[in-house]
Amino acid sequence: MxxxxxxxxxxxxxxxxxxxxxxxxxxxxxxxxxxxxxxxxxxxxxxxxxxxxxxxxxxxxxxxxxxxxxxxxxxxxxxxxxxxxxxxxxxxxxxxxKKSQKLTTHLFTLKQGNKEPLKDYIVRFNEEALLVEDYDDKMTLSAMFSGLTEGKFTFSIGKNPPTTLAELINRAQKYTNAEEFSNSRRNIQAAEASSKEKRSRNEEPQTSNKKPDDRVPRDRRLSRRPEGKFRSYTPLKTSMEEILLDIRGQRLLNEPVCMKTDVENRDKRKYCRFHRDHDHNTSDYVDLKDEIETLIRKGHLCRYTKEERSAKKKERPSKVMEEHAKIRTIYGGPSGGGDSNRARKAHSRSLDPEHYVHLTKRPRKELRVSPCNLTFTEDDACGIHHPHENVLVVAMTIANHKVFRILVDTGSSVDIIYSEAFKRMRIDRSYLRPMKTPLHDFAEDKVISKGAISLPVTAGEGQHQVTLLVDFLVVNVPSVHNVILRRHSLNAMRAVVSTYHLIMKFPAEGGVGYL
Incomplete structure (x- = not known):
C-alpha cells in the first residue's frame, strides 16, 4: 500500500x-x-x-x-x-x-479490610495515591490514618502521632516486620511444644481422663522458670525493670512475644512492664533477660553491669553505638565517575591537582539562561506556617509526564524513580541500562536497582522553565514519593533550595523560575 x-x-x-x-x-x-x-x-x-x-x-x-x-x-x-x-x-x-485525575478526597474512601494485612493496605493506598493530582502530604496522612482498622498499630500512633506520611509508612513497615517476626517465633515455639507433648504422651502412660498438665498443680507449674539461651549471665547493678524503663525509647529491644495464657486465667497479682500486661513479673521474663544479655555482649548497656564485666566490655568497639552515630541517607549508585571500579578510579585521579594539566580547555555545555540574582524574601514564605518540619516536594515534567511528589533531596547522590511511577510512564523496559553498583543505607538495606535510564526533565512553566537530561535509577521499594532529585541535578540547573520558604528557584531564559 x-x-x-x-x-x-x-x-x-x-x-x-x-x-x-x-x-x-x-x-x-x-x-x-x-x-x-x-x-x-x-x-x-x-x-x-x-x-x-x-x-x-x-x-x-x-x-x-x-x-x-x-x-x-x-x-x-x-x-x-x-x-x-x-x-x-x-x-x-x-x-x-484523555484521562481524568483523582482528587485527594478520593483517598478518604480507602479503608483497610477486617482481615487485610497492614502491608497490603499500605501498598493499595500508595497505588491509589499515585493517581492523585492535587497531592497534599497532610491530607494524605489523615486519609491513610482514617482508613486503618482499630488495633495495636493505631493505638501506638495514637499515643505518638506521626507528623509526615513518610514517618507513618516507616513505622508501619517496622510494625509489620516485628509482627511477622513474632508470628514466626510463635509458630516455632508452638511446634516445639507440640513435639514435646507428643513425646511425653508416648513415654508416660495415661491412667486417667485428665489432661497431662492436670497432674501437676498450678502452683508448681507457675514456679517452673524456663531456662535462657545463655549458660551464664552478666551480673547487673540494677534490676531488669529499671533497665527496661531507661532504654525503652531507644528501640534496642525486639517486641515481646504475645502471651499464650488466656486473659481470664492470668495472674492479676503480677505485672510485666515489657508485655504491659498481667500474669508474670518483669524480672521473671527470660526473653527480656536474653535481650539485655545480647546487648551487653555487643558492647551496649555497660553502665548497668558490675565493675569487672564493664571493664572488659569497654575495650570492645561498640557496634550499636556506632550505628546510632550514623545519619541515614541515600548514597552509592553510579555517581562519582561511573558504574565500574575502573571509571571511578579514573574520576578520582582527575581530581588530583597533579593531573589538572591534562584536562582539555573545551568549555562545558551551558544551559541557555538569562543572568539573574536568586534571592528569597518573606513574601516567598507567604502561606507557610512557621515553625515547620516539612520537606520540599515539587512537581515537574519528566519524559512528558506531569509527575507529582518529587522529593528535592540535597543529600542524595543519585536521582531515583520508583518502579510504580516508572510503570505508569509506560516506557519500555528495554531502554533500561543495567547497573551493578548498589545503593546503601536505603531503608537501612542494600538495594539493587532495576536499571538506569536518561529522561528529559522540565522544571517551571512558559518562559520561566529549564529542561535538562537526567540519569535516573529505577528501584523497586515502597515510598510515598514518586521521584527523588539529587544534588547533582539541582546544580546542573543552578537551582537554589530554601527549606525555610519551601521553594526552589533557578535561572531560566525568561528570568527566574521557581517551584
Missing amino acids: EETEPPFTSEIMNKVMPSRFRMPPIIQFSESGDPSEHVKSYCSWMQVQSTIDAMMCRAFSITLSGSARSWYRQLKTKSISSFSELNRMFLTQFISG
Missing part, C-alpha cells in the same frame, strides 16, 4: 533534517491512549535535541499507529504549516481518550 503525500506545506517539507537526529523512544499512540500525554512526551524528547518546528511536524507521524495512523493519512495535502496546528487537530480528534 502506497503512503499518501504528507499534509504539510512546501516550506516544512524543504527543510533539511539534522544529521544527528534520533527518534524519541516512546510507545506509539493508538486511539486507546491519552493524546495530551503522548504530545507532551513527544515534545520533551524533541526539545532535548533542539529540533526545529519542521522536524517536529515530519517526525510526529512515526509515533502513531492503528486508527491514529489512518487519521493522519486522511489529512489534506499542504493543509498544515506548523506543529502547533498539527497538535491542535490531533488533540481535537482524540480528546475522548
Whole structure:
C-alpha cells in the first residue's frame, strides 16, 4: 500500500533534517491512549535535541499507529504549516481518550479490610495515591490514618502521632516486620511444644481422663522458670525493670512475644512492664533477660553491669553505638565517575591537582539562561506556617509526564524513580541500562536497582522553565514519593533550595523560575 503525500506545506517539507537526529523512544499512540500525554512526551524528547518546528511536524507521524495512523493519512495535502496546528487537530480528534485525575478526597474512601494485612493496605493506598493530582502530604496522612482498622498499630500512633506520611509508612513497615517476626517465633515455639507433648504422651502412660498438665498443680507449674539461651549471665547493678524503663525509647529491644495464657486465667497479682500486661513479673521474663544479655555482649548497656564485666566490655568497639552515630541517607549508585571500579578510579585521579594539566580547555555545555540574582524574601514564605518540619516536594515534567511528589533531596547522590511511577510512564523496559553498583543505607538495606535510564526533565512553566537530561535509577521499594532529585541535578540547573520558604528557584531564559 502506497503512503499518501504528507499534509504539510512546501516550506516544512524543504527543510533539511539534522544529521544527528534520533527518534524519541516512546510507545506509539493508538486511539486507546491519552493524546495530551503522548504530545507532551513527544515534545520533551524533541526539545532535548533542539529540533526545529519542521522536524517536529515530519517526525510526529512515526509515533502513531492503528486508527491514529489512518487519521493522519486522511489529512489534506499542504493543509498544515506548523506543529502547533498539527497538535491542535490531533488533540481535537482524540480528546475522548484523555484521562481524568483523582482528587485527594478520593483517598478518604480507602479503608483497610477486617482481615487485610497492614502491608497490603499500605501498598493499595500508595497505588491509589499515585493517581492523585492535587497531592497534599497532610491530607494524605489523615486519609491513610482514617482508613486503618482499630488495633495495636493505631493505638501506638495514637499515643505518638506521626507528623509526615513518610514517618507513618516507616513505622508501619517496622510494625509489620516485628509482627511477622513474632508470628514466626510463635509458630516455632508452638511446634516445639507440640513435639514435646507428643513425646511425653508416648513415654508416660495415661491412667486417667485428665489432661497431662492436670497432674501437676498450678502452683508448681507457675514456679517452673524456663531456662535462657545463655549458660551464664552478666551480673547487673540494677534490676531488669529499671533497665527496661531507661532504654525503652531507644528501640534496642525486639517486641515481646504475645502471651499464650488466656486473659481470664492470668495472674492479676503480677505485672510485666515489657508485655504491659498481667500474669508474670518483669524480672521473671527470660526473653527480656536474653535481650539485655545480647546487648551487653555487643558492647551496649555497660553502665548497668558490675565493675569487672564493664571493664572488659569497654575495650570492645561498640557496634550499636556506632550505628546510632550514623545519619541515614541515600548514597552509592553510579555517581562519582561511573558504574565500574575502573571509571571511578579514573574520576578520582582527575581530581588530583597533579593531573589538572591534562584536562582539555573545551568549555562545558551551558544551559541557555538569562543572568539573574536568586534571592528569597518573606513574601516567598507567604502561606507557610512557621515553625515547620516539612520537606520540599515539587512537581515537574519528566519524559512528558506531569509527575507529582518529587522529593528535592540535597543529600542524595543519585536521582531515583520508583518502579510504580516508572510503570505508569509506560516506557519500555528495554531502554533500561543495567547497573551493578548498589545503593546503601536505603531503608537501612542494600538495594539493587532495576536499571538506569536518561529522561528529559522540565522544571517551571512558559518562559520561566529549564529542561535538562537526567540519569535516573529505577528501584523497586515502597515510598510515598514518586521521584527523588539529587544534588547533582539541582546544580546542573543552578537551582537554589530554601527549606525555610519551601521553594526552589533557578535561572531560566525568561528570568527566574521557581517551584
